[in-house]
Amino acid sequence: xxxxxxxxxxxxxxxxxxxxxxxxLARFLKPVAKSKKTLLTxxxxxxxxxxxxxxxxxxxxxxxxxxxxxxxxxxxxxLGCTVSAxxxxxxxxxxxxxxxxxxxxxxxxxxxxxxxxxxEERDGRIAVLL
Amino acid sequence: xxxDFLKHIFPRIVLQRNLRITYTFCLGGLAFTSFxxxxxxGLLLLFYYQPAPERAFQxxxxxxxxxxGGRYLRSLHRLSSHLFLVLIFLHTLRVxxxxxxxKPREVNLVIGFSLLCITIFDAYTGYLLPLDQLSLWATQTGxxxxxxxxxxxxxxxILVPDGVGQPISLLRFYILHIVxxxxxVLSLSGLHFYRIRKDRGLLPYL
Numbered sequence: 001x002x003x004x005x006x007x008x009x010x011x012x013x014x015x016x017x018x019x020x021x022x023x024x025l026a027r028f029l030k031p032v033a034k035s036k037k038t039l040l041t042x043x044x045x046x047x048x049x050x051x052x053x054x055x056x057x058x059x060x061x062x063x064x065x066x067x068x069x070x071x072x073x074x075x076x077x078x079l080g081c082t083v084s085a086x087x088x089x090x091x092x093x094x095x096x097x098x099x100x101x102x103x104x105x106x107x108x109x110x111x112x113x114x115x116x117x118x119x120e121e122r123d124g125r126i127a128v129l130l
Numbered sequence: 131x132x133x134d135f136l137k138h139i140f141p142r143i144v145l146q147r148n149l150r151i152t153y154t155f156c157l158g159g160l161a162f163t164s165f166x167x168x169x170x171x172g173l174l175l176l177f178y179y180q181p182a183p184e185r186a187f188q189x190x191x192x193x194x195x196x197x198x199g200g201r202y203l204r205s206l207h208r209l210s211s212h213l214f215l216v217l218i219f220l221h222t223l224r225v226x227x228x229x230x231x232x233k234p235r236e237v238n239l240v241i242g243f244s245l246l247c248i249t250i251f252d253a254y255t256g257y258l259l260p261l262d263q264l265s266l267w268a269t270q271t272g273x274x275x276x277x278x279x280x281x282x283x284x285x286x287x288i289l290v291p292d293g294v295g296q297p298i299s300l301l302r303f304y305i306l307h308i309v310x311x312x313x314x315v316l317s318l319s320g321l322h323f324y325r326i327r328k329d330r331g332l333l334p335y336l
Contacts, residue, residue: 027198029177034196 039117039128044069047126052101054085060117060128061085063101071117071128072103078110090114139323141331148332154228157221162319164214171207172308179259181304183297186261211253218246230333238325245318252311255303261295269303270294 040058047053052063059074059082074083074090081094089106090099097108104113118129147153178197180189193200222242225231231239258269273294277286290299326332 024199028174028200028203030198031178031192031196031200033192 035130037129039071039130041122041125041127044121044124044126052085056082061090061101062119062126062128065101069119069121069126070102071119072101073115073117075114076110077105077112077114078108083114139327141327144331154224154332155220157217157224161214161217161221164210164217165315165319167210168207168214169312171203171210172312174203175207176308181259181301183261183295183300186259186300190260190262211256214249215253218249222246228333235325235329238322238329241318241322241325245315245322248311248314248318252307252315255307255311258294258300258303259307261300266295 039060040055042053042062047062047064047069049064049067052061054061054074056074060071061074062069062071072090074085075081076083076092076094076097078092078095078097081092083090083092083097083099088100090101092098092108092110095109097110098106099110099114100106102113103116105111120127120129175193178189178193178200180186190204193204197203225239225242254269254272258265269290273286273290276282276289279285289302290296291302292298
């Protein structure tokens with residue numbers, strides 16, 4: 001071995017610098033957006049009793065069942081497609097998962113129930129909170 | 131490999147007295163370093179800036195508020211750009227005052243002067259990008275001025291086809307600022323350094 005030297009030490013130092021550099025680069029690349037707390041609001045009387053309002057773009061359904069108002073997310077827990085609403089259940093068009101209107105899984109590749117959002121009544125309007 | 135690259139930049143024999151800092155104050159080298167800083171900070175800024183009129187200003191605000199190191203990065207880019215221009219001017223001044231433009235270095239003077247013009251134009255196009263009040267009106271007045279020069283109207287038609295601050299013009303300034311002008315600066319700089327070596331380095335009598 002003719003070359004003496006500190007090549008191993010230099011390699012480790014370079015590695016340490018690279019690791020720190022990548023750590024800070026990762027922090028730079030992940031912005032922390034201040035998220036708004038309310039997903040959407042709707043006038044309470046617009047929600048049909050024993051029915052639901054389906055918002056496809058916001059991906060949420062606001063349900064009134066026996067007087068109680070709830071909000072279920074329409075994002076399929078399998079791979080994220082928006083589930084389609086039918087009178088009996090929510091069916092995902094991508095791989096066939098189906099959920100009931102409380103979000104529980106009936107069948108399909110999905111294994112986690114649809115998340116429910118909290119709702120708050122403010123002045124006759126229902127706010128769906130993130 | 132990097133060491134060999136750095137070594138090849140210098141001639142085989144360098145007189146020790148030529149390494150005094152007051153020889154050239156290393157202005158050209160400092161200018162090029164600030165240009166490299168601009169490239170690095172610009173590359174990172176690319177991740178957040180959005181070149182559309184209704185989103186440009188907002189994206190800069192977002193960068194400053196919600197991104198770690200965002201405010202620092204933007205300031206770094208801006209200050210390096212100021213520094214770059216100052217250093218290039220000082221370098222040109224040094225070249226002229228030390229007569230380093232005489233035979234056989236006239237070609238290099240021309241290359242250097244083109245670099246100066248391209249750099250100024252690069253800074254100008256970059257100035258518009260945040261689309262705040264200062265930028266917009268600076269560009270508006272600048273483009274009016276351009277319109278009054280010889281061949282000004284077609285040049286203006288190419289630079290800002292749909293008016294200052296409109297989508298196509300912003301995009302055009304953006305392309306100029308991040309691709310065309312930096313590539314020109316890089317290639318002309320390479321040529322500039324090649325000519326320095328070809329002319330056997332700095333003048334020996336300063």
